[in-house]
Amino acid sequence: MTLQKSYTTYERSFLLMNSMKSKLAVLLLALTMVFVAGCQAVAGVDLNKVLKQSLITTSYEGSQTMAFELLINEEQLEELQNAEVPGYEALSMLSHVKLELSDIKVSDANHASMKGKLMLGDASIGFGLKMAEEKMEILLEGAKRPILLDLSEEALNGLLLPEAPGASAPEVGKAAEDQLTEIGRKVIDLVGGYAIDNMPNPESLSVKPAATTVGGEELNLMQVQVELNGKQLWQWIITYLDALIQDEEGLAEVMIAINELMKDNKDLFASLGAPFPEESLPVGASDEKQLKEAAAQLTSLLKSLKTNMEQAAAESPESVESVFNEQTYLKANVYVDSKLDIRKTETELMIKPKFPEAPADMEEEYMEDEAASEEEMYEEDMYEEDFYGAGLGSVGSAFSFIEGIRISSSSEMWNVNGEVAAEKPAADPNALGMEELAGMQGYEFLREFNTNSVMYDLLKNTFGVGHQQVILDPEYSQYPPIVTPDGRTLVPLRETAEAFGAEVKYNGKTKSATILDRATGAEIVVKKGSKTAVINGKSVQWSFPVTSVKGTLYVPARDLTKALNGTLYWESLYDDMKILIIERDVA
Structure with a gap:
């Protein structure tokens, strides 16, 4: 029997709205803390504690900005435009995406509200979001009525995990939900202790006092600054793998502790319809000896990964450097207060592949092979005229105009773990519900917006909704x-x-x-x-x-x-x- 995961309302919003903070921001913050949290205390700041403190934040007010940018070869993009390639306008718009969140108020795991603005190229769409208990209300700028999402266990399971006929998800009370949350935190603490304590220091890390503005207030904080390029990141990963390999005993202790935690709460899992099977522990282990053997097997996998990475760097350094180069980098500033709460972040991740230019004779030979291949495809009735006619026929050329990706995020938090009153969803009987939304044709959804709104124009003219x-x-x-x-x-x-x-x-x-x-x-x-x-x-x-x-x-x-x-x-x-x-x- 499979355990049905119980979600808090806040967790359900992650599944439906890419989380309240957005996966981009979470990714960037995680990457940042990966490098800063594994270090010893620097300038009096215990960076391990900073990370653990961030995991137990329950309420706050704040603002956040996230941006995604495709670095595009303008000349090749212009060729696509001149060739009237379908989707060019949407591609151009999606190459510059920015999300601004303001007036963020998180009262607890089940109550939050915010205002925001999504920018796609030159287009801007405002929105408001309110969440309480098992309801989330979204009001999009230009919409004729709000969207009301049901985040209850029953609705979410029906949407994401269709049940077999006659089956039903077990009821999960607040006490059980709190217990599961606490178990999850303990697991994170166990795994995090092993993973974080073994992290090596990055080459470039500094901590210094800094005056900065958070929520309009001038504060004196500690600024944690880190910067790694692709080459440094590659070496950091190998060093980290080596540290994990050397701590096989620590991995075994984590697995044994998690096993005991699960066994201590087997009655809880049984009440959720998934009795804890004694014989199906991680990787089939059933006692301490077998768990240690399992840890040895996982360590062996880490050794293989490290060996493969080292072989790749030795045998094909240009392939490794194509991504892990000096043009790829992570830069971050994390501002921490005296309570070790993160109050402000500024993060930028650049991924910029660098491919060596092919010799002229190789390029000429490649083009001849391409021409022969296209002729053969035509003779075999497989030639796609529109695709090749748009100049996208050669291998990889469909994406050759994309030179890199830049992801950036900045955030400010105040009133951390204080009293925060989030706005509640309005009880609008005319709201657009999930069931009605799921059954709509494209044109029906389009008609939910005023014809003079930015959203209507985007849906109809850029993304072809209604066609x-x-x-x-x-x-x-x-x-x-x-x-x-x-x-x-x-x-x-x-x-x-x-x-x-x-x-x-x-x-x-x-x-x-x-x-x-x-x-x-x-x-x-x-x-x-x-x-x-x-x-x-x-x-x-x-x-x-x-x-x-x-x-x-x-x-x-x-x-x-x-x-x-x-x-x-x-x-x-x-x-x-x-x-x-x-x-x-x-x-």
Whole structure:
């Protein structure tokens, strides 16, 4: 039996909203603390305690900014733009993403609120978020109504982990939830003690007093500063692996302690529907001797990893340096107060691969091979004209314009572990719920926003929400299009209409089908064997009678497409193979 994890409301928000702080910020802070927490006390600051203190922060107020940037070769990007490559505009926009969070208020694990702004290129979208107990309210700028998410155990399990028929998740009371949280903290403390205490000092680390502003208040804090380039990071990892390898006894002690912790709480796991199996401890161990053997096996894996890294550096140094080079770096400033609370962070991670240029003769040979390969693919009916026509045919060239990635984050925290009153979600009966949201067509979600809003413009014009397309393949579709001897194209009625989000009802007595198109509000009624279609109460003559083919109703493609306010065309793939495309834009 599998243990169903019990989530606090705050943990559920991580699954639905990429966490209250965002995974980018968590990643950057984790990378920073990885380097600073393994050191001995520097300038009177116990950095190990700083990390542990950050894990027990329960309430705070603050602000945060996160940014993601693709470093793009502008010349190659311009070529993509000139070639009118689909998605260019979205790519350009997503290459500069920034998230600003303000007025962050976290009362406890289940109550939080914040305001924010998401910037995609030059576009900016404001939002507000409020969370209390098992509800999260999100109000997007330009939205006609708030989105209300149900973060209860039952709703989340149904959304992320569909249950087997008849199964149900066990109820988890507050006492059990608190107990699980405490177990989790103890496990983190055990594993963290082993992992953190073995970390080597990075080459560049300093701690000094610094005056800085946090939440508008001038403070005297201790500034922890670290900077590592890719080469230093590579060496740091090898040194760290060596330290872990040397501490096999410490790993065994951690595994034994975790095992005892789980056994001491086996009644709790049994109450959650997952009795603790004595015989299925980590890696199959059942006593102290076997746990030590398991630690030896894990240590052996670490040895293999270290050996492989050293061999790679010796045999192919250019491959290692392609990523772990001086252009790749992590820079961070962490400001700590006298209570060892983190009050401010400034972090930047740059990943900039550096590939050696190929000799001219090798480049020429490569281009000749590419040309031969493309010719061969064409002869084998595999040549994709649009892909290569856009200049994206050669290996790796589709991403050659991306030269690197920069991720940065800054944050400020005040009133840490103090009394904080977060705003609560409003009880709006008109709010857009999870179930309604999950069942929406793209155009329906688009209509949730005012037409003059930035969000509406982005969804409709940049990301194509509201654009619907149906592709029918004469050879591979389950219900393929049919071309009559006189050249008319017929399409399956139900499959085509439902693909556009329309509802189709068939009346066996009258042998008629009614199509209710929610997007346009149109009602179309057709009858088997008849050319007459009734559209919104008006009779229209179609070019071909409704025909049943092996139990499936077929209708003339152009007439149905016109009734649905769409367009259609045949597109050639290669040689004489074509597909039928029907599409429309609804908003």
